[in-house]
Amino acid sequence: MKADEDRSNLLALRAYYLGPKGEKLVVFDYMSRGSLATFLHARGPEVHINWPTRMSLIKGMARGLFYLHTHANIIHGNLTSSNVLLDENNNAKISDYGLSRLMTTAAGSSVIATASALGYRAPELSKLKKANTKTDVYSLGVIILELLTGKSPSEALNGVDLPQWVATAVKEEWTNEVFDLELLNDVNTMGDEILNTLKLALHCVDPTPSTRPEAQQVMTQLGEIRPEETMTTSEPLIDLPEASASTSQ
Structure with missing residues (x-):
């Protein structure tokens, strides 16, 4: 895959300003569809996000993170579903990357603490205080679980975080219980893809950093789970109810 294709899943930085008193301003493209968090958790009941759409978003995030780590030598450090934005075609665009280089140590620690409160922070960051590729992959894994379960990581479930x-649930063979109810419609035809993506997500959030894959490995495995040729443009990005049929009766 070409580097410019990987970069298409990063929100373009358009301008940077450094003021006389040290104030900093960065300007990114405006994304009218908002964040992945809003798309997933604040949509109306008439909008149903099917599996091909969710997988497309997951692949886009993995490509963007791969570019940051491999081509730009940048650690994101605060990847959440709130700073993954969507363009008009629902393509994932990672934003807020590189901000750690502009922050003071105190500000960086505050960002890490916020990520922890929201449920995206890798557990080892409580000691390391400095993000790396494996902590970014952990955050990616949490977002994948968020897309699979439909649950926000900030909401404790039976007193434990989303990965736990x-x-x-998987260990106790309640696997079907974790999936977003909307995905159950796709299980009959794409159940293996969904299950294998769940396994990959759990690999990404492994408590042991060295066991986690790198972003490039995540991208490769996603391609094996759902090859690009199966993700055709004929598949609707979002399933909408047949309103015309119900109003005509």
């Missing part, structure tokens, strides 16, 4: 809750 999913891992426990």
Whole structure:
């Protein structure tokens, strides 16, 4: 895959300003569809996000993170579903990357603490205080679980975080219980893809950093789970109810 294709999943930085008193301003493209968090958790009941759409978003995030780590030598450090934005075609665009280089140590620690409160921070960051490729992959894994379960990582589930809750359910063979109800419509035809993506997500959030894959490995495995040729433009990005049929009766 070409580097410019990987970069298409990063929100373009258009301008940077450094003021006389040290104030900093960065300007990115405006994304009218908002964040992945809003798309997933604040949509109306008439909008149903199917599996091909979710997988497309997951692949886009993995490509963007791969570019940051491999071509730009940048650690994101605060990847959440709130700073993954969507363009008009629902393509994932990672934003807020590189901000750690502009922050003071105190500000960086504050960002890490916020990520922890929201449920995206890798557990080892409580000691390391400095993000790396494996902590970014952990955050990516949490977002993948968020897309699979439909649950926000900031909401404790039975007193545990989202990765622990999913891992426990799988261990106790309650795997079907973790999936977003909307995905159950796709299980009959794409169940293996969904299950294998769940396994990959759990690999990304493994408590042991060295066990986690790198972003490039995540991208490769996603391509094996759902090859690009199966993701055709004929598949609707979002399933909408047949309103015309119900109003005509």
